[in-house]
Amino acid sequence: MSQPMIILYDVPSNIPQPWAPNIWRVRLILNFKRLPYRTAWVEFPDVEETLHGIGAPPTSVKNDGRPVFSLPVIVDPIRSPQVPIVLSNANLIAEYLEVTYPARQVFPEGSRALQALFVHYIQEILAKPLLPIMVPLSHQRLPERSQNHFLSGMNSSHLSVPLEREQAWRAVQEQFDFLANILDKNSGADGDGVVAMGHELTYADFAIVSVLIWVEKVAPHDGWVRIRQWNGGRWGKLWERCKSCMDVF
Amino acid sequence: MSQPMIILYDVPSNIPQPWAPNIWRVRLILNFKRLPYRTAWVEFPDVEETLHGIGAPPTSVKNDGRPVFSLPVIVDPIRSPQVPIVLSNANLIAEYLEVTYPARQVFPEGSRALQALFVHYIQEILAKPLLPIMVPLSHQRLPERSQNHFLSGMNSSHLSVPLEREQAWRAVQEQFDFLANILDKNSGADGDGVVAMGHELTYADFAIVSVLIWVEKVAPHDGWVRIRQWNGGRWGKLWERCKSCMDVF
Numbered sequence A, B: 001m002s003q004p005m006i007i008l009y010d011v012p013s014n015i016p017q018p019w020a021p022n023i024w025r026v027r028l029i030l031n032f033k034r035l036p037y038r039t040a041w042v043e044f045p046d047v048e049e050t051l052h053g054i055g056a057p058p059t060s061v062k063n064d065g066r067p068v069f070s071l072p073v074i075v076d077p078i079r080s081p082q083v084p085i086v087l088s089n090a091n092l093i094a095e096y097l098e099v100t101y102p103a104r105q106v107f108p109e110g111s112r113a114l115q116a117l118f119v120h121y122i123q124e125i126l127a128k129p130l131l132p133i134m135v136p137l138s139h140q141r142l143p144e145r146s147q148n149h150f151l152s153g154m155n156s157s158h159l160s161v162p163l164e165r166e167q168a169w170r171a172v173q174e175q176f177d178f179l180a181n182i183l184d185k186n187s188g189a190d191g192d193g194v195v196a197m198g199h200e201l202t203y204a205d206f207a208i209v210s211v212l213i214w215v216e217k218v219a220p221h222d223g224w225v226r227i228r229q230w231n232g233g234r235w236g237k238l239w240e241r242c243k244s245c246m247d248v249f
Helices: A023-034 A045-052 A090-100 A112-126 A126-141 A144-150 A165-187 A203-218 A218-226 A230-245 B021-032 B044-052 B090-100 B112-126 B128-140 B144-148 B167-188 B203-218 B221-228 B229-244
Strands: A006-010 A037-039 A073-076 A085-088 B005-011 B038-042 B073-076 B085-088
Touching: A023 A090, A023 A112, A023 A203, A023 A230, A037 A073, A045 A073, A045 A144, A073 A090, A085 A090, A085 B221, A090 A112, A112 A126, A112 A165, A112 A203, A112 B112, A112 B167, A126 A144, A126 A165, A126 A203, A126 B221, A144 A203, A144 B021, A165 A218, A165 A230, A165 B112, A203 A218, A203 A230, A218 A230, B005 B044, B021 B090, B021 B203, B021 B229, B073 B090, B085 B090, B090 B112, B112 B128, B112 B167, B128 B144, B128 B167, B128 B203, B167 B221, B167 B229, B203 B221, B203 B229, B221 B229
Parallel strands: A006 A037, B005 B038
Antiparallel strands: A006 A073, A073 A085, B005 B073, B073 B085
């Protein structure tokens, strides 16, 4: 009999590796905790029906009251093969995995609130100036059938690559400079100068690395080549620290 | 011979207790660490000359290149009475005090970066919608001579109390609701449900409580009465936890 496995839902694209940062945040944890899992690929137009079909909880509600289904979603049959756990929302999945599989912890004791705010900051503030650069590029990487659905709810202006690319990258760099200053607080005796919480990888690092992976997969030459050199190579070092968690099963 | 004492510079006002949140952040640490200190009161118009006179480092630089001197500032003669340490900037002071006086730590190991971002968030994002309500009220509490200097560099529109007070308070409440959700992550086995890092007070709590003290001192009836009831009384509980650190020496 085969071993029960966690299923992680992700979207396929026409580049060899997945890139969606919120989904990578979960995959990094699955790899870090060495949990058995496989990725189930579902195209954007099929996400809602697929998730509805497996009983995934909606992640939000539209103005008209209809539920919104979005990735990441996991199905975990390991502890209860008859009634697998089905979860959506990267943060909730992260907390579930930590409680259910506490070995190789990603939330050191007492750090959940601080990490939750840190991850919120990475998603909503650090990553914000990346959107005008990365969203159009990400869109181009999708299978044709998925392209229309990718931006549902977004303004179509998000599809045009900004003319002032250098200015857009400077806004990104300002955010990374600020974060580097914050992360420098943990150097010296209190840290290795690379990870967010001193010496061991935690959820906070996976939030940053997910953004780096997004840039590396979708904008390797224009984007990752820049970022890996910023702040004394800090982001390249963090990437190397997380590399063993970047397999795609 | 008298014991050498740290001096904390603060601004006097016409209410019995100081209220400036950035200065309280330092005072809470001094009290928490039970360090001997006294407050030196300096009116706004005298801040620059006083700080320049004691050799305090400027905290920023104006567009025209002139240095900006701002509080909090501490002078610490304890370890080196002949050449006291003079420091400005609440975060730098906090880090200095932790390294120099490590007993009763406010930064648990590996938490500096996460706490730094948390405190930044409290100052720049959580407290932002409080400004239109609190800045005019704070101004009114100052001695007459200080009033003109208080807002140097600010737009005079900051002085008018917003007409839509209820709307302004709703914007504040949204921020507190969000933060309460974040802090709830630490409840259960991983925390006491009150403090930011599980069970012990840390710098993150002092950042929140400094804002609460500001509201309590300057807007006790209109402001603190509201906030202490929000989120199941969480902010009142946090206040009680920090009360023993609220002496003014």
